[in-house]
Amino acid sequence: MGKKILLTGGAGYIGSHTYVALVEAGHEVVILDDFSNAREDVPERLELITGKPVTFHRGNLLDPATLDSVFESHKIDAVVHFAAKKAVGESMQIPLEYIEVNCAGLIALLKRMQAAGCFRLVFSSSATVYGEPKVVPIPEEAERFYTSTYAYTKLMGEQILEQLAAADDRWAFGTLRYFNPVGAHRSGLIGEDPNGIPNNLMPYIAKVAVGELPALNVFGNDYDTPDGTGLRDYIHVEDLARAHVLSLEALMERGEGHVLNIGTGQAYSVLEMLKAYERACGKHLPHVIAPRRPGDVPVLLARVERAAQVLGFRAEHGLDDMCASSWAWISRLRNAKAR
Ligand code: WQD
Secondary structure, eight states: OOOEEEEETTTSHHHHHHHHHHHHTTOEEEEEEOOTTSOTTHHHHHHHHHSSOOEEEEOOTTOHHHHHHHHHHOOOSEEEEOOSOOOHHHHHHSHHHHHIIIIIHHHHHHHHHHHTTOOEEEEEEEGGGGOSOSSSSBOTTSOOOOSSHHHHHHHHHHHHHHHHHHHOTTOEEEEEEEOEEEOOOTTSSSOOOOSSSOSSHHHHHHHHHTTSSSOEEEEOSOSSSTTSSOEEOEEEHHHHHHHHHHHHHHHHHHOOOEEEEESOSOOEEHHHHHHHHHHHHTSOOOEEEEOOOTTOOSEEOBOOHHHHHHHOOOOOOOHHHHHHHHHHHHHHHHHHHHO
16 A cells, blocks of 8 residues: 655755656655755656656754644655765865764754654665775675764764664664666656766766766776676666665564665676776777775675565666666757757
8 A cells, every 4th residue: 555755855966766666566755855965957857757746845854843744734654865975085174064964964854853753764875885805796784984074974874773772672774785876767857967087987988978077087997806897786776766665564564673785696897887988888988007095895795685585675677777877868869959
C-alpha cells in the first residue's frame, strides 16, 4: 500500500531518480530541497517523467520553520535522507560547513521526525566510510575509517543512527553505502550535471565527449591493477534508486534496520570506463596520464550478497548501459542549450 515518503535533497542527482522509482512503485512523495546542488527545472522534468504533479518544499534542514512546514503539511510515513554536501576535496577546505550540513542537518531532521512520530529513515551513506579497505571485495563488517571530512560526516551519521536505534526500538534505519553512482534516467530528462569542472570520472568524461573539456586526466596508471588505473564498482543510478525503494519497503513492512553495500560486485578501471564511453558516444576521447590524486585508493569493490539476501536486490544495468544513458542525457541537454 502506498506510503507518504519525504525525500530530503530529492531534487538532486540520486534523489530525483529515487523520486521516480518511488512514484512508479505507487508511493506518494514529497521533496524538500534548497536547490543548492540541483537544477531549478528538476520538478518540471519529474512531472514529465511521472505524468503527475510534484509536491516540493524549497528550504534547508537547518531552518526549523522549513521542517515544521513540511511535517505540519504532510503525514510522513518515512524519510529518505539525501540532503548533504558530498565533494570530498571541498570537504577538506570547508570542514565546518560539511559537519554542520551533514551532521547537524541529520540531527535536526531526526528530532523533527521524532516529534512527528515518524521513525523510518533510509540514510545515504558511502563506500568512503571504508577508507582504504584491507579486504576486497569489501564486506559490510569491514573496519570503517574516514580519509576526508566528507567521509567523517558519513561515518558519524551512521554512528548517530546506530546509537539512536540501540536506545529506542521505535526507530528502524536503512543505511545504504553507495559505491560509485553513474548514468542517467532512461528518459534522458534527469541525470548528473555538476557545475564547473567535475570531480568524478563519468561526468568529467561526459564533458570531454560534448567538447567542453579537451581530454581526460587519468589520475595515475601505476596502481597494482591489470591496466594500472584505478578500479571502481560503478552502479547505474536507476539500480541505486530501486535499492532505495526496496530498503524503504523492507523498513516499513518488517521494521528491521539494515546496513548494506549497494554496488554491482564488478569493478572497472578508468581506461575501461573511457573505452565504454567511446562506444556509447561513437567518438575518440583523448586522455593524458596525470599524477595520482591524493586520497585515491587503488580498488573499491563491494561484497553485494547481503543486499540480495535482505532486500532481494541485485544490480541489473551493465557498464555500456551506464555510459549510453549518461551520453543520451548530456547530449540532449547540450543540444537543447545549443538551440
Ligand atoms: C573514480 C576513479 C579516480 C576523475 C568519490 C567519492 C565517493 C563518492 C563517489 C560521494 C578513481 C579516477 C577520476 C578524473 C580520474 N562520492 N579519476 N580522472 O573517488 O571513487 O569516489 O565519488 O558519495 O564518496 O570518494 O570517484 O569518480 O572521483 O574516481 O582518473 O578526472 O576515476 O582516480 O580511480 P571516487 P571518482
